[in-house]
Amino acid sequence: MLYAILLWLSTSFVVGYLGRKRALGFWGVFIFSLLFSPAVGLVGLWVCRSDDSEVVQKQAQLVSRYKKLLVEVTGLQEQNTKLKEQIGILEATLQQVPHSTVPPG
16 A cells, blocks of 8 residues: 555656646645646646647747847838938928919919
């Protein structure tokens, strides 16, 4: 009987160690394995995703969005500069054109 308890505890510990990077962490998986069984704990680990993979994927998505927005902002700043130059040229041209005193028509 003592060997069965030690086997249960040790396999639950191993399952808890395998679940250390999951949502429940080591202690959550360890206690889950103690309560239900190490085999059920392993099945739960197999079904659940790792926390690290989700975090890394979200970080990669955020970095990708940030880079796209940065490119868009840079492009808009360049367009703004070009438009300001064109407006300056148009204003200078309008100042050089003499105003006609004869009404159209």
